[in-house]
C-alpha cells in the first residue's frame with residue numbers, strides 16, 4: 001500500500017485515479033511515500049526518510065525546497081502546461097479590463113444612486129460612458145517575458161486578436177522555440193522590450209534570477225501608458241517601482257494575481273486572489289497529470305516532468321525492478337553491476353540517465369531482489385534511495 005499526503009484542495013478527478021486497494025490518499029498521513037500539493041509552502045518542513053516524491057499540481061515550484069529534496073533523493077514533479085490555458089484566458093481578461101477600464105466602470109454602476117428618477121439615473125449612466133472610454137487591443141504591442149507554456153499561449157492569442165507581439169526569453173528551450181509562431185518578434189533585452197510595448201506580461205518562474213526582473217531601472221525605459229500584467233509571482237516585479245511609475249503616470253494599470261498591502265486601494269491597480277489556475281478544467285488537468293506521474297514513479301520508478309531528476313521511462317516486461325539514484329560520478333553503475341554479478345543475479349533490462357549532479361538507473365532483474373542485495377547496493381559510495389518495484 002502506498003500512502004500519499006495531500007495539501008490544498010486537489011481536484012477529486014485526479015485523486016480518484018489512485019486505486020483505493022493500493023493507495024491511501026489523505027491530508028492526514030504520518031509518514032507518506034509521496035506528497036501531493038498545490039501552493040502550500042513546504043520550505044519550513046522536514047521530510048521523513050520514507051518520502052520518495054513530491055508532486056506539485058501546477059507549474060511553479062517556488063513553494064518547494066528543491067535543493068533539500070534533491071539532497072534527500074526526493075523526486076519533485078510538476079505539471080507543465082496543464083493550467084496554461086486558464087492563465088492565458090485570465091491574462092486576456094486582464095488586458096481587456098485595463099484597456100476598457102472595466103473594473104472601475106463596473107464599480108461605478110454598482111454604486112449608482114438607485115433612488116434617482118429614471119431620467120436622472122440614465123443621465124448618470126450615459127455620463128459613465130465618457131469617464132470610462134477605453135482603447136482597443138488590435139494594433140497594440142504586447143511584450144511577453146518568458147515564452148514557455150503560458151507565455152506562448154498568450155502570445156498566440158494576442159496575435160489572433162491582431163496585436164503585435166514581442167518576446168523576451170534568453171533561456172528558451174529548443175522545444176518551446178519550435179512551438180512559437182515566427183510572428184513573435186524577439187527582444188534582446190528588457191529595456192528595448194519595455195520601450196516598444198503598450199502591454200507587458202510576465203511568465204517566468206520565481207527564482208533567484210527573476211527577483212525584481214521588472215524594476216525601477218528598466219521601467220524608466222517603458223513607454224508611457226504601459227499596462228503590466230503579473231500572473232507569474234509577486235517577487236518578479238518590484239512593487240515600489242510600480243507604485244512610483246503609477247504616480248508618475250508612466251504605468252496606466254498594473255494587473256496582479258498577487259495582492260499586497262502596498263498595492264491595495266489604488267484605482268490603477270487590479271488585484272486578483274491568485275486566480276490564474278483556478279478553473280475546474282485546469283485543476284482537473286493538473287491533478288490528473290500529477291497523479292499519473294506519481295503512480296508511474298511509485299509503481300515503476302519511471303520519471304516524467306521532474307524539476308530535479310532526469311526524465312526516464314523503461315517499459316515493464318518481466319522480472320523485478322530496482323531503481324536507484326546516485327551522485328553523477330564515474331564507476332557507480334559499474335560497481336552496482338559488479339555486486340549483481342558477484343551475487344549471480346541476471347539483469348534483463350536496464351536504463352541509466354543523468355541530469356546535472358544526479359544519475360538515476362532502472363534495472364530489471366530476473367529474481368526478486370533480497371534484502372542483502374538492496375543493502376549491498378545502498379552501501380556503495382554515492383548511491384542513495386534504492387527502491388524495489
Ligand SMILES: NC(=O)c1ccc[n+]([C@@H]2O[C@H](COP(=O)([O-])OP(=O)(O)OC[C@H]3O[C@@H](n4cnc5c(N)ncnc54)[C@H](O)[C@@H]3O)[C@@H](O)[C@H]2O)c1
Nearest residue numbers: 059060146147148149150169171172204205231232276277
Ligand atoms: N497565477 C497562477 O495561478 C499561475 C499559474 C500557472 C503558472 N504560474 C506561474 O507562471 C510561471 C510560468 O509558468 P509556465 O507554465 O509558462 O512555465 P514554463 O516553464 O513553461 O515557462 C517559463 C518560461 O520562462 C523562461 N525563463 C526562465 N527564466 C527566465 C529569465 N530569467 N528571463 C526570461 N525568461 C525566463 C523559460 O525559458 C520558459 O520558457 C510558473 O513558474 C508559475 O510561477 C502562475
Ligand SMILES: O=C(O)CC[C@@H](O)C(=O)O
Nearest residue numbers: 038039058059060083277
Ligand atoms: O494551484 C494553484 O491554484 C496555483 C498554481 C499556479 O500558481 C502554478 O504555479 O501553477
